[in-house]
Amino acid sequence: SxxxxxxxxxxxxxxxxxxxxxxxxxxxxxxxxxxxxxxxxxxxxxxxxxxxxDLDEVLVVADLPQKDAAVLDPGGGVVVRLPGSQVEVAGTIDVISDVLDADRQTVPVRVRVANEVHKLRPHSYVEATFSSLPDERVVQVPSEAVVSDGSTSVVFVETEPGVLRRRPVQLGRQSAERAEVMSGLNAGERVVVRGALLLLNALDVKG
Structure with missing residues (x-):
């Protein structure tokens, strides 16, 4: 019929x-x-x-500082890791954006990653290490440690016992749980996680 x-x-x-x-x-x-x-x-x-x-190959977008993006080339090697797991897969740089993210002051870099075993899922938050960049650990903090002070992102750092200072930071990739700090904070520094928002107007915080 x-x-x-x-x-x-x-x-x-x-x-x-x-x-x-x-x-x-x-x-x-x-x-x-x-x-x-x-x-x-x-x-x-x-x-x-x-x-x-088709999830046999996925695209990962990494936001890099301008100085790092400037030394990368398409085809360069990348290692992508899933935080909190042993998942580690290889990828290659596909596209380096010509446009700067105005808010983050970072350059989006698109990476192609083989994903035959489907360990990487769409919208996952991952870590990417570029082979042509120095092996530097990215500083990460819990997302709730970062608060907005007008147009500036800040954290509160314990510089000595009982003394907190407001510290402007530049952020990279963010998720509901973690935020990358591209500048303004050193590895190992202690930050306020809970109650950071309440400290913005506290009189006993040294700015």
Missing amino acids: AAGAKLRSLSVQSQGDTGYWVLAPRAGSVVQLDAVAGKQVGPDREHPVATIA
Whole structure:
């Protein structure tokens, strides 16, 4: 029938009187599903029923200071790590942006990473080490340690027992749990994590 031919052209297979299988046009993983049993779908939907992505290769975007991005070249080696795990995979620099992020003053660098075992998931927060850069550890702090003082990000550093100082910092990548500090804080310095926001207007904090 014409209806059956139309269904076959859309890669839809019927199962009984009310069941249908929608066949994916390509192999991959379902990364978004906007359908539940009994929900009506049609060609006028604003969003697709399902989104499929090939996760055998993923893209990682790293935000680097200008001085570091200036010495990188496409094709350079990168090691990508998943924080808190033993996952470590190799990648290569794909694109170095010509545009500077105005807020962070960093340069987005896109990295292609082989991901055959699907250890890296979309929207994951990862660490990237570039082979052509000095092996420097990135300073990280809990996100709640960073507070906004107008247009400036600050942390409160314990410079001596009982003495706290407001310290402006420049941030890199951020997640709900961690924030990279690109400048303004040294590794090993103690910062206030809980209650940092309350300290902004505290009179006993030395600025």
